[in-house]
Amino acid sequence: MQKAVRRSFAKSFEGLGSRAAFLAHPLGAATKLAETLHIGDRRHKFSATRFLMGTQVSIVALHLSKDAAEKAVALAFNEIERLSAIFDRHRSGSPVSQLNETGRLCDVAPELFEVMVKAKSYCHRSGGAFDSSVLPVLEMMQNNCDSKGQVKLNQSDFDDALALVGSDMIHVSESEISFDRRFMAVTLDGIGRGYIVDRASDILVDNGIENHLICAGGDIRARGERAPGQSWLVPIDKPSSQGGYSAVIKLKDSAVATSYGSEFYFDAEGYRQDEAIPKTVFAPHVGAGLSVVAPSVMEADALSTSAFVMNFESGLRFINEQKKSECLISGLSGAKMFSRNWDALVGI
Template sequence: MSDNPFSRGSRGAPPAITIGDPVPLGDRADNRVLIPVMEGGPPRPPSDIIRALDGQTMGTTWSARVIAPPGVDEAALRTAIDEELAAVVAIFSPWEFNSEISRFNAAPEGIWAVSDPLWAVLNAAMDLGDETNGAVDPTLGALVDLWGFGPPGPRSALLPVPSDEEIEAARKVSGWQKLRMHRDAQAVVQIGGMKLDFSGIAKGYAVDRVSDRLTALGATSHLIEIGGELKGRGVKPDAQPWWVEIERIGGSPAPRTVAALVDLAVATSGDYRRAFTHKGRLYPHTLNGATGQPVDNGLASVTVLHASAMMADAYATALTVMGPVDGPEYAEAVGLAAHFVARTEAGLVESLTPAFAAMMDEAG
């Protein structure tokens, strides 16, 4: 499983989502509208001024709409956001030679202590690995590199697809069941050649981290987007929620969908984002650790809404790995609000979980 947010344009970076002013609700009669169930009304925003900020990070772009309290100016907001994003890159980017993950990936066999943030995210990923039987797997860096989606860059056009022997060699140093963690020492065992990769969870983690930092500054109403992963907190000065348009694959049977992100995040995983084609077959960036190959199960797109952007990000990738049958069944069983688009002989077909359907207001 991989959805690398740190690449510098390799194989096409995930498209960013513009979070400008949305279409007014009155113009949405033909759209699908998602409204989360809430207990009580959200608190008033800390001021009447919405500040718009943007920038670049992790090989993609970020955008923010922030309502800060008096005394917290735009420069302070930008500094806070930049600091959080720089911290994420310094820990989790395999594209940075001196990042913490790069140092672990290049380390010889042994037991290596890790930082609090890396430990926390690794624990979350491993828990999800156990929960999803490996559909979330933070140990697939060797396979990510082998398939041309990692720091070494795309494979040669002369050998675009790895051999079975190469795949098996990478699998020997991959797999969440092989990873050993020393909890008392907050340390991880490097078996030699294992490469951690948090591509399917890092952008969501970064969104949560920025959101928490802004909240700590008193900017309790904001909308954050990093490379297509979004999270909204609070409401705007007019008491309207942060409306965002859900990413949609071309030709999807689903109508245009807008969601009210009130203390809610949304993430989408799609086979159209970063991929290459060889002999008529599409090879997407999302890898299945059980086979060591890119997923090839017919799922074109999975969208998940969750209170945590990190969890939405991870679950979207996990459901993609599970496929068009097991994915929806699992999502329904654990109560996820999820939407699926599958490629079938009859064309693109959508399905959605009861939790997703419960948020729908078809009337607009």
């Protein structure tokens, strides 16, 4: 698998010169939450927004008791804050930052163990397209980017960073996580936020809020219904800054995650970086957007990242092979590609 992962990343950098490679990033699909819901069963709508996990997190909860809804939403936000303290690689002293600093972590939180196991699973499932150990490559590019957005690297520097990429070199158990090589590091940005949103959704259900919507950037979780017999409606933004929506989809007890592409040019002057908001892996689609609907946000997030780093045909084939998952690919020209059962699953 390690060789397969290295090949997957190396393909994005073949033929340095006039060729381009791209990054998927979590700009996400904006959801415009209606201020007024026409609810015929006397339920109350309680909504709240906080800035967490580096984005605006909005929760809409429906319940006969407004107080019950408010209390449950507060508990959900508390869970997001608790789990963010575990997965935030930027936060000094967090388990993930400790792992990246030392290459070894004991006394592993059960939530981190679960996500690390899932990350390795998605790496295998995607043939190396999804890999949490790509962080050294991303940091190398960011650290060599000047104020003009140009990145100057040589092949040797890139090869050194690439040698640190490979989930097979990460060992995970309930008591310890360790790396085979010094200077390896992980980012769970492409899976951890989805996991956290799913857990927050579970907190709401455990507290009697079976009908709710959570939007955290491009990670969206819908449970139950927005009104009796009506699924939640979620608009997906068009790629880039076109404005408008690529689609408006219906969600019930499911989730959607969206990846967009930004461009890196390779030429004699180095790399020109148009947008520096990487998700987890290199992607070959400038200006495109890929949305995946799946049973959970964590799965939708990992699958959208995985499919986005493949070419369009391979990405569609990959999603068609997954159970209960569908995808929409939108290009700058307005062209769209759908997985096999997209319309049946989410169309309105």
